[in-house]
Amino acid sequence: MDPKVTGLLILIFVLGASIGGGAVYWWSGEYYNPQIESLKIQYQLLDDQKESLDQQYLSLSVSFQNILHEKNDLDVMYNTLTEEFSSLENNYMQLSNDIRKLGSDYNESLDYLTDLSSNIASFQNTLDSYSVFIKSFQRTLTEVEMNKVNATTSSITNYSLDEWYNLGRIYDWLNNNIVKIQDNYFPQIVSIDTFLYKDREIVNEFEMGFIENYIQTPEFTVLKKQGDGEDHILAEYAMNYVYMKYTLKKMYQMYVGIISLENGNQHPIIMLKAGTNLVSIFDPIGGFRTTKNGNMAYENVDFEFTAYESYYNVKKTPLKEVTLYEINPEDGTSIIVAKGSLLDLKNVFN
Ligand SMILES: [Ca+2]
């Protein structure tokens, strides 16, 4: 092809392309501008939203930091509480153990106190057996104690079965041989304060003192040949008892009595039931005994009580009251069989 033609064709092509491109450009500018505007608006909205989200993020970050702090505080509190709980738990265990220990200590102490109280009561009983006449029977008028004057009694009665004669001989022997002496002071529990706790008698406190009284055993009185009225009566009761038991082999019922006079004096006596409505009175301290023809004897109760009452009336120291005790020789325990005027005693001798 001719180079001139070729250059012309190229020129035409370049021109055509330039004109076509300009047309396309114009057309496309018309078409895209509204979209660009819309995108710009959207972009602006998104930008605003981003800003708002940024602010929210900031605010949330602050909140998060606050919450984080609170969590840390709570963690610290939780740890503190856990420690406190653990300490409380230990204390509780310790207290539980202490309470258990206290409970067992308390029971031990209560047992100890109960034993101690019972020992004090027993001690008081023992002391009283030395200084309180009625309570001395358990020490002075048991079979075992009374047997200890059997030899002396036998030597006095010489195994004679003449009962009233020999009871008289014993009466006389004691009157003639026992030197009257005053008692010494003997320790005594003078007051004792107890209270009941869980059915146990607990001694709260007690006070020791002295009493001017000492009760001798029959053996001691007979051996030392001295004593006061109480010692005399106990020795007489024991000698009568062993005489009846070992020589006479016939037991009359004997009672120890305490007679009270209108003047306030008191002293012990012996009454013996010699049969139905028959009585024999032994009152060496008052100087009275039941006699017939000058010998020891028994009498009808009505008759003898009248005589006994008259005896004290004549002495101008009238009888006020008598208490009669029956003694169990097994252990020296006693019961009151009658208490009142002589009239009130009569039933005992029926
Ligand atoms: Ca005495």
Ligand SMILES: [Ca+2]
């Ligand atoms: Ca005495």
